[in-house]
Amino acid sequence: MKIICTRQNLIQGVSTSQRAVSTKNPLPILSGILLTATNNQLELKGTDLEMGIQCIIPCTVQEEGSIVLPAKYLGEIVRRLPDTPIQIETQEGVNVVIRYGQSEITINGFSAEEFPGFPNPQGKNSIIIAEEDLKEHLRQILFATSPDENRPVFTGVLLEAAEGTIKLVATDTHRLALKEINASSELQETNVIIPGKTLNELARVIGAADKNVTISIGDNQIIFGMEDTLFISRLIDGQFPNYRQVVPQGYKTRIRLKTKELLEAVERASLLARVGTQIIRLSIEEEKIIITANTEVGRIHEEVAVYLQGDTMQIAFNALYLIDALRAIGSDDIYLDLSGPLSPGILRPVEGDDYLSLVLPVRTI
Amino acid sequence: MTKVILLCDINSFFASVHQALDPGLQGKPVVVGGDPAKRTGIVLAASVEAKKRFGIKTGMTVAEAKARSREVIFVSPSFKEYVKFSTSINKILKDFSDLVEPCSIDESFVDITGCLKILGSPLEIAGKIQGRINNEIGVGVNIGIGPSKLVAKMAAELEKPNKIIPLTLEDWPHKIWPLPVKELFGVGSRIGRWLNQVGVKTIGDLAVLPPDVLKKRYGLIGEVLHHSAQGIDFSPVDPQAMDVVKSVGNQITLPRDYLGFDRIKVVILELAEEVAQRARRAGCLGNRVSLTMKDPNFFTETHSRTLYSYTDITQEIYDEAVFLLQKHWHEEVRVRLVGLTLSGLLRKEETQLNLLVERDKQERIDRATDLIRSRWGQHSIKRAVSLTDCGVYHER
Numbered sequence: 001m002k003i004i005c006t007r008q009n010l011i012q013g014v015s016t017s018q019r020a021v022s023t024k025n026p027l028p029i030l031s032g033i034l035l036t037a038t039n040n041q042l043e044l045k046g047t048d049l050e051m052g053i054q055c056i057i058p059c060t061v062q063e064e065g066s067i068v069l070p071a072k073y074l075g076e077i078v079r080r081l082p083d084t085p086i087q088i089e090t091q092e093g094v095n096v097v098i099r100y101g102q103s104e105i106t107i108n109g110f111s112a113e114e115f116p117g118f119p120n121p122q123g124k125n126s127i128i129i130a131e132e133d134l135k136e137h138l139r140q141i142l143f144a145t146s147p148d149e150n151r152p153v154f155t156g157v158l159l160e161a162a163e164g165t166i167k168l169v170a171t172d173t174h175r176l177a178l179k180e181i182n183a184s185s186e187l188q189e190t191n192v193i194i195p196g197k198t199l200n201e202l203a204r205v206i207g208a209a210d211k212n213v214t215i216s217i218g219d220n221q222i223i224f225g226m227e228d229t230l231f232i233s234r235l236i237d238g239q240f241p242n243y244r245q246v247v248p249q250g251y252k253t254r255i256r257l258k259t260k261e262l263l264e265a266v267e268r269a270s271l272l273a274r275v276g277t278q279i280i281r282l283s284i285e286e287e288k289i290i291i292t293a294n295t296e297v298g299r300i301h302e303e304v305a306v307y308l309q310g311d312t313m314q315i316a317f318n319a320l321y322l323i324d325a326l327r328a329i330g331s332d333d334i335y336l337d338l339s340g341p342l343s344p345g346i347l348r349p350v351e352g353d354d355y356l357s358l359v360l361p362v363r364t365i
Numbered sequence: 366m367t368k369v370i371l372l373c374d375i376n377s378f379f380a381s382v383h384q385a386l387d388p389g390l391q392g393k394p395v396v397v398g399g400d401p402a403k404r405t406g407i408v409l410a411a412s413v414e415a416k417k418r419f420g421i422k423t424g425m426t427v428a429e430a431k432a433r434s435r436e437v438i439f440v441s442p443s444f445k446e447y448v449k450f451s452t453s454i455n456k457i458l459k460d461f462s463d464l465v466e467p468c469s470i471d472e473s474f475v476d477i478t479g480c481l482k483i484l485g486s487p488l489e490i491a492g493k494i495q496g497r498i499n500n501e502i503g504v505g506v507n508i509g510i511g512p513s514k515l516v517a518k519m520a521a522e523l524e525k526p527n528k529i530i531p532l533t534l535e536d537w538p539h540k541i542w543p544l545p546v547k548e549l550f551g552v553g554s555r556i557g558r559w560l561n562q563v564g565v566k567t568i569g570d571l572a573v574l575p576p577d578v579l580k581k582r583y584g585l586i587g588e589v590l591h592h593s594a595q596g597i598d599f600s601p602v603d604p605q606a607m608d609v610v611k612s613v614g615n616q617i618t619l620p621r622d623y624l625g626f627d628r629i630k631v632v633i634l635e636l637a638e639e640v641a642q643r644a645r646r647a648g649c650l651g652n653r654v655s656l657t658m659k660d661p662n663f664f665t666e667t668h669s670r671t672l673y674s675y676t677d678i679t680q681e682i683y684d685e686a687v688f689l690l691q692k693h694w695h696e697e698v699r700v701r702l703v704g705l706t707l708s709g710l711l712r713k714e715e716t717q718l719n720l721l722v723e724r725d726k727q728e729r730i731d732r733a734t735d736l737i738r739s740r741w742g743q744h745s746i747k748r749a750v751s752l753t754d755c756g757v758y759h760e761r
Binding site for chain 2 (some may be wrong): 172176241360361362
């Protein structure tokens with residue numbers, strides 16, 4: 001293999017495909033990125049066997065071929081290269097020379113044959129969605145996933161498509177986020193759980209204006225196709241809990257308030273809330289909501305102006321859950337709907353009814 | 366004003382309790398140990414006589430101790446009695462000062478700084494305490510007297526048994542510095558090994574070691590060690606120090622080595638039941654589960670995992686432990702001992718509610734079994750697997 005490409009393209013290709021490479025994988029070959037040169041393009045692939053990322057960058061191919069290079073070193077090297085044309089050439093065996101200007105680096109790689117094959121992208125049900133939009137949807141949902149690998153279902157995001165709408169749902173059993181998207185295309189009914197890790201990495205590489213992502217769903221895999229990048233990920237097996245059951249219909253108390261005011265008050269209260277439990281108390285009154293925390297560190301009393309509709313109420317929450325939800329909501333004005341001190345609190349943007357997030361309260365004696 | 370702190374350390378506590386309960390054992394070499402048939406045959410304590418005459422030490426196997434002499438009398442441990450004795454001893458100490466900090470079952474610090482005007486000199490007070498413990502409880506006690514907890518503790522170790530030993534900072538250099546460094550309070554086996562490697566053999570060597578060296582290696586603990594070697598200790602006597610339960614754990618040496626996850630899981634479930642029940646009784650929730658396993662060659666491994674949410678539910682603790690078992694243990698390796706601990710405890714004052722109904726169900730099952738047990742006894746209800754030959758708790 002012998003190619004010449006720009007530094008900019010190389011950085012983009014390496015840093016994108018590197019996202020699928022796990023530093024903790026026991027298989028040495030998986031610590032590498034597969035580089036394949038054909039038809040004046042360089043294809044870079046990384047995988048941890050759960051998720052694979054393929055990225056294509058333009059280059060001049062002087063000699064076709066392929067090689068696997070250690071992702072960590074390749075990434076560090078290309079970021080530090082000068083802005084000149086860069087030549088990559090395989091040597092005898094599995095060495096590679098990277099030439100830039102009058103200088104060169106030789107690094108040892110692995111044989112391309114050892115690299116596991118990518119599953120053939122196969123998916124029937126295609127959804128097309130703008131990159132910018134998907135990035136924002138993911139931001140609003142992903143915070144509610146759980147890191148608990150012992151219960152894999154909760155580490156993922158449910159994608160449910162039916163009757164022209166797509167729903168994205170995530171929950172760690174203490175809070176839940178739900179986003180509804182109107183899909184223009186004809187959709188088959190779908191119900192899959194996508195690993196949160198895949199979506200986190202995806203959210204980092206997408207976001208370009210006027211570009212689309214094509215989502216194809218297969219039997220046990222999902223593919224996100226961008227202009228020159230492809231994400232392939234395994235789906236999570238299991239039954240996602242029935243989220244419809246837990247979202248209360250109606251409310252006893254509705255307050256309307258400024259997101260920023262409540263967020264800042266809760267953030268301050270969180271500083272004093274006890275480490276570990278993070279419990280703050282909310283007292284909802286006629287024209288204000290009083291937020292308090294009282295611990296061995298000290299006491300805090302915060303007031304935020306609200307419009308109240310319905311009953312006054314006392315409720316306690318984990319401050320961190322409330323902070324995450326308020327940050328994710330992406331709207332200046334919100335409703336907080338409550339049905340009792342032991343029922344979930346529901347946050348909705350005042351504008352639009354395509355998003356809600358639900359936080360379960362803390363039962364205090 | 367300089368403080369006056371006492372450290373009361375009961376001599377050979379477990380053995381002394383048995384001697385106090387049974388006059389026939391007094392003055393005899395008594396050894397408290399487990400049952401070798403159940404493979405728990407380790408010396409937990411030896412009476413003063415057994416130590417002096419036959420050199421029997423805590424941690425020896427019962428077989429080794431038996432080989433030393435036929436005169437030795439073996440008794441089985443009785444933890445209820447130990448707790449009872451410990452409570453009575455601390456009650457006596459509280460007659461002298463309200464600042465009593467129990468630091469283990471047989472050791473307590475007493476701050477008598479404020480009582481000197483009323484009760485007399487430190488030596489007089491220590492004498493009175495010793496007299497009452499000797500007469501009312503019937504056990505020997507070592508009392509160290511010093512200006513800090515550290516000095517009192519070191520003093521109490523100097524001479525045994527049933528002695529009162531005052532120690533001042535002026536005496537510190539010639540009495541304490543010649544001692545091996547591992548005798549210093551706060552130096553464990555790991556730090557001791559490192560200190561020996563860098564040429565620190567005695568406490569005096571440690572005292573002259575530049576503090577920077579210690580700080581670089583052990584951070585804050587290094588700094589404390591530097592002060593400790595000089596006899597300086599800033600920690601107050603805190604009567605509430607032991608009130609906070611930090612973890613609940615149980616472990617069991619199996620009657621025979623177990624092979625296969627299915628069999629070990631039975632033991633884990635029994636332990637989880639025990640641990641979760643203890644946490645619930647203490648009104649605590651924990652978020653860290655640790656599983657300890659020992660193989661027949663006494664190779665021991667402990668693995669822990671922090672849970673996503675706090676729990677006192679048997680099933681959740683069990684699930685975590687099984688996860689740890691499958692992740693870290695080889696199914697082909699036999700298991701001699703299993704231990705399970707729940708830590709990261711906090712008071713169950715508040716409960717984060719959960720979306721899942723299934724968790725609610727588990728909580729109700731636990732509550733129901735607790736109620737049945739509190740009314741009809743611990744063995745009135747048990748898991749069906751406990752009745753198989755893998756169960757270890759049914760015979761207890």
